[in-house]
Amino acid sequence: MSSPVSTAPAAAPVAAPAAVPHPARDAWRMFLRSRAALAGTLLLACIVAVALFGPMVYDADPFAIVAAPQTAPGDPDAWLGTDQLGRDVLAGLVYGGRASLAVGVVAAVLSALIGLTAGALAGYYGGGVDEALTRVMEFFQVLPALLFAMVLVTLFSPSLTTISLAIGITSWTATARLTRAEFMRLRDLDFVRAERAIGAGNARIIWRVILPNALPPLVVSGTMAIGSAILFEAGLSFLGLGDPNRMSWGLMIGSARPYLLTCWWAVVFPGLAIFASVLSISLIGDGLNDALNPKLRER
Amino acid sequence: MSTSSPPLLDVAGLRLEFRTSRGAASVLNGVSFQVHAGETLCIVGESGCGKSMTSLAIMRLFPAPPGRITAGSVRLDGEDLLQLSEPAMRRIRGNRIAMIFQEPMTSLNPVMTVGRQLGESLRLHLAMSRAEARARSIELLRAVGIPAPEARIDEYPHQMSGGMKQRVMIAVALACRPAVLIADEPTTALDVTVQAQIFDLLRELQAREGTALVLITHDMGAVSEMADRVIVMYGGRVVEEGRTRDVLERPAHPYTRGLIACLPELEGEARRTRPPLPEIPGMVPSIWELGTGCAFRARCPHAAEPCARAAPDLLPVADHHRAACWALEAGTVPAAMPAPAQGVAA
Numbered sequence: 001m002s003s004p005v006s007t008a009p010a011a012a013p014v015a016a017p018a019a020v021p022h023p024a025r026d027a028w029r030m031f032l033r034s035r036a037a038l039a040g041t042l043l044l045a046c047i048v049a050v051a052l053f054g055p056m057v058y059d060a061d062p063f064a065i066v067a068a069p070q071t072a073p074g075d076p077d078a079w080l081g082t083d084q085l086g087r088d089v090l091a092g093l094v095y096g097g098r099a100s101l102a103v104g105v106v107a108a109v110l111s112a113l114i115g116l117t118a119g120a121l122a123g124y125y126g127g128g129v130d131e132a133l134t135r136v137m138e139f140f141q142v143l144p145a146l147l148f149a150m151v152l153v154t155l156f157s158p159s160l161t162t163i164s165l166a167i168g169i170t171s172w173t174a175t176a177r178l179t180r181a182e183f184m185r186l187r188d189l190d191f192v193r194a195e196r197a198i199g200a201g202n203a204r205i206i207w208r209v210i211l212p213n214a215l216p217p218l219v220v221s222g223t224m225a226i227g228s229a230i231l232f233e234a235g236l237s238f239l240g241l242g243d244p245n246r247m248s249w250g251l252m253i254g255s256a257r258p259y260l261l262t263c264w265w266a267v268v269f270p271g272l273a274i275f276a277s278v279l280s281i282s283l284i285g286d287g288l289n290d291a292l293n294p295k296l297r298e299r
Numbered sequence: 300m301s302t303s304s305p306p307l308l309d310v311a312g313l314r315l316e317f318r319t320s321r322g323a324a325s326v327l328n329g330v331s332f333q334v335h336a337g338e339t340l341c342i343v344g345e346s347g348c349g350k351s352m353t354s355l356a357i358m359r360l361f362p363a364p365p366g367r368i369t370a371g372s373v374r375l376d377g378e379d380l381l382q383l384s385e386p387a388m389r390r391i392r393g394n395r396i397a398m399i400f401q402e403p404m405t406s407l408n409p410v411m412t413v414g415r416q417l418g419e420s421l422r423l424h425l426a427m428s429r430a431e432a433r434a435r436s437i438e439l440l441r442a443v444g445i446p447a448p449e450a451r452i453d454e455y456p457h458q459m460s461g462g463m464k465q466r467v468m469i470a471v472a473l474a475c476r477p478a479v480l481i482a483d484e485p486t487t488a489l490d491v492t493v494q495a496q497i498f499d500l501l502r503e504l505q506a507r508e509g510t511a512l513v514l515i516t517h518d519m520g521a522v523s524e525m526a527d528r529v530i531v532m533y534g535g536r537v538v539e540e541g542r543t544r545d546v547l548e549r550p551a552h553p554y555t556r557g558l559i560a561c562l563p564e565l566e567g568e569a570r571r572t573r574p575p576l577p578e579i580p581g582m583v584p585s586i587w588e589l590g591t592g593c594a595f596r597a598r599c600p601h602a603a604e605p606c607a608r609a610a611p612d613l614l615p616v617a618d619h620h621r622a623a624c625w626a627l628e629a630g631t632v633p634a635a636m637p638a639p640a641q642g643v644a645a
Contacts, residue, residue: 191405194471200393
């Protein structure tokens with residue numbers, strides 16, 4: 001019961017002209033304020049830095065035999081030990097990061113492109129277009145993704161390209177359904193009508209008007225998709241369908257799997273690397289979700 | 300407002316149908332009217348009588364799968380817009396006919412700056428460069444009375460008030476100097492004080508640019524203030540048309556009389572005694588209930604036997620004043636009668 005009335009006008013003046021509120025800047029501030037998201041960003045930055053620059057610092061061939069097989073960690077020739085063939089685990093981690101992350105990003109971008117296009121067209125045009133595209137989506141949805149990817153990879157010899165393609169082709173339906181729902185929600189809103197009333201065509205409305213408004217949930221799901229693609233690649237490699245000529249974390253786990261009991265370090269370290277990457281990406285995704293969702297944004 | 304010169308916008312016999320699973324429903328039943336350059340035409344009527352659909356039909360922006368124009372023409376400067384291809388129609392929209400919507404709060408794209416949205420129309424239709432569009436956008440914002448347009452141009456819609464947003468919408472609509480401006484209840488969502496400002500602005504811009512203004516409203520106060528001529532719509536038809544003064548002072552159609560009788564009075568007797576607000580009994584019939592006959596007959600105090608048989612055509616009441624009512628033909632309602640306060644009111 002003090003005097004809120006007298007202080008209110010002074011306390012709430014117009015926003016200082018210097019700090020113009022801006023959606024993107026607001027979201028960025030929210031993102032930085034979340035400790036989990038910040039930790040995820042730092043962790044991912046470290047992993048990416050190791051994958052990009054590690055091979056220059058730690059110049060070693062991941063396929064070369066450097067010490068006796070199953071050397072325990074702590075050996076001066078192989079700090080993290082060697083696997084069942086005597087290959088350096090640390091070299092594998094450093095070099096394998098590139099393949100794993102590349103597959104993750106390429107596959108996620110690919111699935112985002114397919115999913116966005118299909119979802120946007122289905123949601124915007126509705127009717128027959130929607131009907132047809134939804135059937136295609138359902139086809140890919142009921143297809144067991146891992147099995148389908150395995151078939152694709154075995155048909156076209158396992159390489160990073162085919163693996164990325166296989167993951168992308170089997171994982172776009174979630175993005176497509178999300179995009180479709182967003183487009184259906186947005187297509188009849190007033191500002192879209194207003195845009196039509198100034199003579200904008202369909203392509204312009206889809207890509208320049210609706211898509212930017214639908215972006216927040218799609219950014220989040222795209223980020224998460226990188227994590228799932230990394231896991232997917234690890235799964236394929238674990239089953240022996242990885243690219244045998246390129247070291248990747250999945251390949252390391254897959255090849256050392258039978259020796260888990262005697263040579264745990266050859267499996268656990270790449271496993272930790274995958275875990276850390278996916279965790280960091282999930283944290284970033286969560287942070288983006290909170291930052292881009294205006295309802296969760298505290299003022 | 301010379302009625303002898305050919306009209307700028309000539310809508311003739313426009314019929315719009317919605318095909319649904321319940322069958323075809325007529326939304327517009329032969330709507331005709333003309334607008335001349337520099338003139339303001341008001342379209343009045345309750346919600347659901349076809350005002351907004353008329354404007355969307357002119358722009359060809361009505362929802363297309365169910366909606367279909369089955370007859371009529373919309374001529375802009377003699378050219379029938381209904382015959383144009385969609386790309387050709389896109390070049391007309393926002394360029395020669397522009398539209399302002401009812402909800403300024405939601406009619407601007409929330410993720411685009413005001414300047415970019417304004418510039419869009421200019422770049423689309425007039426092929427301006429980014430810099431030219433920006434300069435012209437600042438000019439336009441100033442013309443619609445937005446202070447400090449150089450700073451405001453980079454703001455996002457959520458940083459502006461409702462009145463400001465509607466000013467921006469008007470600026471967007473007027474960007475390419477359209478020949479016809481359709482304003483669909485432009486002030487309904489705004490405060491009364493802001494309403495007057497927006498009307499002043501529209502009048503001023505119209506006087507400066509010579510734009511023909513089609514103002515859709517259900518506010519009779521706005522009509523008397525803005526309109527040169529009025530058409531009253533009911534059940535997808537024009538039921539009365541004429542010069543504003545004639546229609547407001549000597550309404551001929553029972554529906555128009557009802558609308559005018561419903562204006563609350565703030566002065567004199569009413570202020571002290573506070574009689575109940577007059578109303579027109581009943582509701583606007585849904586498009587499924589129209590059937591044959593006059594759409595207003597269920598609510599009309601003068602309804603008689605011929606009203607159920609067929610919908611009346613527009614009959615002359617006086618010079619440039621016509622109304623569609625069987626009673627006019629039969630002479631049971633004096634053609635020029637002041638709005639009776641208790642006539643159709645409950």
